[in-house]
Amino acid sequence: MPGTAMIFAPIPVLTVTIEAHDGGDDVHLHAGGQGLWQGRVLAALDVRVVLCGVFGGEAGPALRHYIADEGVEVRAVERTGNNGVYVHDRRDGERDTLAENPGDPLTRHDLDHLYNVTLAEGLVADISLLSGPAGPGLVPSDVYRRLGHDLRANGGRVVVDLTGEPMAAALESGVDVLKVSHEELIADGRAERDEIPDLVVAMHRLRAEGADTIVVSRAANPVLVMIEKEIFTVPLPKLRTADPRGAGDSMTAGIAAGLVGGLETVDAIRLGVAAGALNVTRHGLGTLDPKAARQLAERVELHPLDAAAEPESTRSLSPSELADITRPT
Template sequence: MARGLVTVFAPSPQLTVTVEVLDGNPDIHVHAGGQGVWQSRMIDSLGVDVVLCAALGGETGSVLRHLIGVELKALDVTARNGAYVHDRRDGVRDPVVVMPADALSRHDLDDLYEMTLVQGLHAGVAVLSGPAADDEPVPDSVYRRLAEDLGANGCRVVVDLSGARLAAALEGSPAVVKVSHEELLADGLSESDALPDLARACRRIASSGVGTVVVSRAADGALALVDGEFFLVEVPRLSTVDTRGGGDSMTAGLAAGLALGRSAHDSLKLGAAAGAVNVMRHGLGSGGGDVVRELAERVRLTRWEEDR
């Protein structure tokens, strides 16, 4: 049975250190992190082959090379990868220290772009993920160029970005855009979190040539625009351990579904189930493929009319 293949563009993964409590004592966890890493883990869990394209440099980059855990196409650079230390001993994430990533040099940027283009064209489905919010290892224009060049040559591009990075990627007309309602509000694309305003934002995004727009709404069901029709996405209720990473897992499920040859609607169900599973677990981008597939059968898509 074909597994499908997805390329994930993660320009600068992070080294993450999280302190928790085990039997009353500090319990330290060291992982590779960042949006693209978390997405790649979930794609792999769903039985789809994944290739992560990233730049690695400095001591943090050396450690990350051994922690990423999926097939890696790494560009060796002098720019350091970022890192953070979070303290979760009281049940919430308390940032202790954050080290931002360094910007890539012009030549390194060209090499990373070329490597991602080759891998994306080979895979046929590519996810464009961003670095940490305050990191700027690559210019925003890279997202426009990748979306445009990959899409023009038959690759279906899935975008999970916000702000100037999203605006740049939209100029390249990606196939799928996943965005949260908080990001739409912060970017001034929606006037409120009411469904009619979010729907208007979806229409504006779709006007860039995007076929599917998915807006995650935290604990509420997502709103999706698929080939001109709106749907409300209802997922089974699960207990919540950590809400971070739910949107990244949803993006992973969307991309995995496309790589497996599923329809946009079935890919949306898989993405919604992956997001739901992630929030009931410790660790981002985690969750077993069996439980995601089982829950996907229980996801409901209900048509929603804009004049409500």
């Protein structure tokens, strides 16, 4: 019996992609959004996935159909508001946005119903992933604080791939694994540059705020990982890139799949890095071959970055930043 992952995907998105094919246009319709892309990877890695979200407007019924076709179970909250939709043109090889609507914000009634559905599924799942909507202001940040608390207080494990206020809210309740990119840390003002000393300071602060394990993706540069207080660098497998979008979501899902499957944290991260690397070799977001992911994971290595945890490695930092690094948590 496969393990189960619950995904909080508040407002799934209908994606329309136009590609060139045999001198004409090839139009693809799929379900999308961060939570669905994560769910697609989890399902490929033999994890039972239950996705909780709201569905409404013209896109809602189509989204429920497309998600179910991907082997992901749907716990749907029906509403009158609209789900998100985007239209991308890839006919010239680049991804150009022709139209995009992230969907309508959740109403209080929508949120109450969705919260109860999500909590019920999360309490019986092996792990819960809290994902974000396609745009800011659609879901109150406090929902991540409450969900994280209620799930963990009842023995659940929580993985988040969030940024900004939703991430800060989730951290207040504690998270088992936090995945974030260096761009997001810089945009949030948590790091000034994509330099190891800056990112190490940010990672120590994130741990102090409530993250047990922290994974910082850095585009093509080695991933940084903090497990307890030890920091590792993880070089990415060398693969040619077809489409870089979705690598972070695939990495998060791969880590969650490993944890559901009983892997130790280090081995779950290996699987996550392999899943993220494989995603960029394909045009579909959140897609991978499970056999290739597991084989590639055997080649992923975590290298201890002992110096990064020592004050002398951060000579350019301010006294307050140094104090944050050395303060007990």
